[in-house]
Amino acid sequence: MRWLVLFLSVFSSISLRAPVAIAAASIARTIVVDLKGGGDFKSIQQAIDSVPDNNNNWTKIHVAAGVYREKVNVTSTKSYIVLEGDGAQTTSIEWGNYSDFSGHTTDTSATFTSYASNFVAKSITFKNTYNGFANLTPAVAAWIFGDKSAFYDCSFIGFQDTLADMLGRHYYKGCYIEGVVDFIFGYGQSIYERCNISTVQSLRKPGYVTAQGRNSTSDNGGFVFKWCTISGPQATYLGRAWKQYSRVIFYQTCMSDIIVPEGWYIWNAKDEGLVTFAESGCTGPGSDLSGRVKWEKQLSDDELKKFIDISYIDEEGWLDAQPPVD
Known part of the structure; x- marks a missing residue:
């Protein structure tokens, strides 16, 4: 039904160090995404792509209210990103792909994918709009593969396989998950x-x-x-x-x-x-x-x-x- 067993050992062998006092990081740069043209970009993917590869400075991408009809991918080279909406009720990323177990696989059906470590999302909705009631099949809203990923006040909306909590250490607080x-x-x-x-x-x-x-x-x-x-x-x-x-x-x-x-x-x-x-x-x-x-x-x-x-x-x-x- 699903794959990626091959990568399981990568994260199952993560070694954890003893607790230390660590100060919260600060935001080095803020990028604004606005469908109406009032920001730096109109597309969330364009904003993510603008972050330098192998980035190690926290970058906030603030997404203004609106429905962003696009597939969004945070690659493994785009770490230290905070993706912040104006609220899960007003800011959403929506797409309608699904898996047919041939050309379309479960992972490629995802509206949002994140392979980067050190990632934060806040106050935003990830939604797969595929009509699963009519034809039950995997249609992922969010595919989370990166380590050290945290989600606050986010919504994950789908039907089958809504949230792919795939690999790594993840924290979800105050979120809404539907499926x-x-x-x-x-x-x-x-x-x-x-x-x-x-x-x-x-x-x-x-x-x-x-x-x-x-x-x-x-x-x-x-x-x-x-x-x-x-x-x-x-x-x-x-x-x-x-x-x-x-x-x-x-x-x-x-x-x-x-x-x-x-x-x-x-x-x-x-x-x-x-x-x-x-x-x-x-x-x-x-x-x-x-x-x-x-x-x-x-x-x-x-x-x-x-x-x-x-x-x-x-x-x-x-x-x-x-x-x-x-």
Whole structure:
């Protein structure tokens, strides 16, 4: 269904240093994008392309309100970019590609792709406008491949495979994520904090919120959701095991009654004992554990702390070293 297992070892072997005090970086340059012509560029891609290759100075690209109908790609040579909209409700990047598993692949369907490390996005929407209800197929809104990437108050809107949280350490705070079939998927090592996760109506029942691809015991990957909400019109599992060591944890998350009682689906995994699917302190009618699969993990307090603490993705202080987002 998806690829890139070949690159998994690159990020699963990331070594983390001891915590150090790091001052937040400052913005060296600001570029303005405005559809109406009041900025430096009318196209977001043109603004990104104007950043020098191998850049190591934080550059802010401020995108004025509007619907930017373009595919946007941040290549691996365009690091240290802050992509800032005027608000997720008013600034959006929209495109309608999809995967047909021939000429169009899952990754090339993405409206927005980022392969660069040290990337920040704030107050902007990434949307795939393909009509997935009519023909369910991968149609990615955002494909995140770079390490040390953070997203604040952003929206990710799609149907199938909305957010490809592929590789690297990622932080999502205050974001809105919408879809129906494993619409948060990938190999990433990520924390989702105070995010609103919403299903959309589908002809296929039920859906899956996650499909995490951890593939070995040495892989640090996993999705951790803390203080989030899950709601919407479509019944859904919390996740299905894309790979043998899939790892997803929901902590103090409010779940509506759309959650399928079993909670989880084994899918591609061969050994249920190797999968880490867990919940702790969740609320709402969907958090009732009485019908959950028997192989759901029960984590100790120490095990849980390891994952819900920000150090799970950031022992070295890279989040504090990024420019302030307020």
